[in-house]
Amino acid sequence: MAPFPGAQDFAVGLIGMGDMGKIDDKYDELVKEFANHNNIQILRNGHLVSRASNYIIYSVEAAAIGRVVAQYGPSTRLGAIVGGQTSCKDPEIKAFEEYLPSDVDIVSCHSLHGPNVDPRGQPLVLIKHRASDESFAKVEAVLRCLNSKHVYLTAKEHDRITADTQAVTHAAFLSMGKAWHANQQFPWEGTRYVGGIENVKINLMLRIYAQKWHVYAGLAILNPEAHKQINQFAKSTTELFYLMLEGRAAELRERVYAARDKVFGKENSPKWADKPLLPDGVVDRFSLNVNAKHNAPPLPNNHLSLLAMVDCWSALGIVPYDHMICSTPLFRLWLGVTEHLFRTPGLLDECLRVGIEDNTFRRDDLQFTIAASGWAECVALRQFETWRERFAVTQKFFEPRFEGAVEVGQAMIKAVLEGEKDS
Ligand SMILES: NC(=O)C1=CN([C@@H]2O[C@H](COP(=O)(O)OP(=O)(O)OC[C@H]3O[C@@H](n4cnc5c(N)ncnc54)[C@H](OP(=O)(O)O)[C@@H]3O)[C@@H](O)[C@H]2O)C=CC1
Ligand SMILES: O=C(O)C(=O)Cc1ccc(O)cc1
Numbered sequence: 001m002a003p004f005p006g007a008q009d010f011a012v013g014l015i016g017m018g019d020m021g022k023i024d025d026k027y028d029e030l031v032k033e034f035a036n037h038n039n040i041q042i043l044r045n046g047h048l049v050s051r052a053s054n055y056i057i058y059s060v061e062a063a064a065i066g067r068v069v070a071q072y073g074p075s076t077r078l079g080a081i082v083g084g085q086t087s088c089k090d091p092e093i094k095a096f097e098e099y100l101p102s103d104v105d106i107v108s109c110h111s112l113h114g115p116n117v118d119p120r121g122q123p124l125v126l127i128k129h130r131a132s133d134e135s136f137a138k139v140e141a142v143l144r145c146l147n148s149k150h151v152y153l154t155a156k157e158h159d160r161i162t163a164d165t166q167a168v169t170h171a172a173f174l175s176m177g178k179a180w181h182a183n184q185q186f187p188w189e190g191t192r193y194v195g196g197i198e199n200v201k202i203n204l205m206l207r208i209y210a211q212k213w214h215v216y217a218g219l220a221i222l223n224p225e226a227h228k229q230i231n232q233f234a235k236s237t238t239e240l241f242y243l244m245l246e247g248r249a250a251e252l253r254e255r256v257y258a259a260r261d262k263v264f265g266k267e268n269s270p271k272w273a274d275k276p277l278l279p280d281g282v283v284d285r286f287s288l289n290v291n292a293k294h295n296a297p298p299l300p301n302n303h304l305s306l307l308a309m310v311d312c313w314s315a316l317g318i319v320p321y322d323h324m325i326c327s328t329p330l331f332r333l334w335l336g337v338t339e340h341l342f343r344t345p346g347l348l349d350e351c352l353r354v355g356i357e358d359n360t361f362r363r364d365d366l367q368f369t370i371a372a373s374g375w376a377e378c379v380a381l382r383q384f385e386t387w388r389e390r391f392a393v394t395q396k397f398f399e400p401r402f403e404g405a406v407e408v409g410q411a412m413i414k415a416v417l418e419g420e421k422d423s
Pocket of ligand 1: 015016017018019020021059060061062064068071085088110112113115212214215
């Protein structure tokens with residue numbers, strides 16, 4: 001049965017045929033790729049897509065959304081529905097309001113996962129910005145084929161939550177990559193970065209640097225809610241690192257424990273579930289070091305990045321569990337290892353001890369601190385070009401190792417997603 005009256009003739013148009021729109025770019029190649037799909041028609045430009053479609057989804061670079069909607073928006077079919085798939089809704093909604101004819105309904109969306117992740121069960125945000133119930137129901141019916149979990153938010157709520165689940169999470173991994181690059185090391189090749197927590201850091205860092213820069217730059221720079229968080233993350237990193245360098249053990253302990261209580265709750269009323277978010281052992285085997293023994297004990301690390309994340313959440317009054325509705329697989333893994341550090345008996349104290357007494361990670365921590373501040377400044381100043389260059393030079397450093405490594409990260413995420421299904 002048709003999901004709604006007239007569904008057979010309801011045309012869905014995509015403007016932007018990249019990784020999220022559909023894996024290809026140019027007209028001739030797209031025509032060839034979709035030659036056997038009778039119900040998919042490739043058109044030469046967004047004007048033709050706009051004229052022919054009942055529901056148009058813009059899936060272009062976030063920074064280009066204003067320009068692209070200005071270009072094609074006026075060609076939108078009378079009474080059509082328009083939405084976007086960009087990662088940050090503030091500029092997208094502004095562009096729609098400014099350039100779309102007033103008879104057009106606006107329903108935006110955002111799949112909270114990358115192009116290589118199975119969409120089934122993953123959050124899909126739907127934003128009914130300016131639409132009749134009927135139009136909204138049509139969009140829901142169309143997107144139901146993804147079998148994602150529909151989450152209903154306003155554009156502002158979306159940006160506030162994804163500033164945490166995406167922008168600040170990425171800032172941590174981007175900073176790790178810069179730190180390892182600055183010290184000219186592939187961390188999995190040494191003996192210092194072994195074990196589950198380190199596998200997550202390394203694999204997700206590589207995953208991000210293997211992608212397109214504009215996705216990460218866009219969602220950090222263009223999201224007005226993200227600046228505060230990225231800035232606080234840099235501040236937390238710097239202040240905790242000072243306490244470590246200056247040997248102020250009592251203050252460090254007091255600050256980290258206060259943050260723990262605020263973010264994860266006090267010992268007798270924890271905010272985490274009975275079952276850990278990341279069950280023991282799931283990520284241990286996904287090491288890039290072919291010689292690594294999966295059950296070898298990890299080298300004690302002060303985990304500055306994880307302590308800083310919790311300090312940042314605490315300073316901003318964020319409870320990350322409240323944001324699970326808008327979580328990406330990457331965020332759940334990041335929160336999973338953070339939770340692991342804070343709930344495993346003895347692990348947090350070991351971290352604090354290493355932070356004060358042990359110099360093993362000092363150089364990397366120094367570079368991590370510099371990198372976190374560098375990203376924060378670049379975002380605050382809205383420097384797209386500098387952001388791109390900072391990203392590109394480190395991407396180039398890791399590029400020779402992407403082959404094989406990206407697959408290990410992909411397998412790790414798959415294993416974690418499978419585990420989530422069982423719980
Ligand atoms: N990648 C991800 O993990 C996710 C990305 N997103 C968001 O989805 C959007 C698209 O990202 P993604 O697919 O990864 O990026 P891509 O760079 O792969 O795709 C963007 C596409 O938009 C096209 N485009 C740009 N301007 C125009 C135009 N004027 N007319 C027609 N096409 C145009 C580009 O074509 P050309 O290359 O020819 O310029 C390109 O194919 C972004 O806003 C991103 O933030 C959302 C969820 C996940
Ligand atoms: O999981 C993540 O955070 C990713 O890196 C993939 C991603 C990137 C951009 C989005 O808008 C949504 C998902």
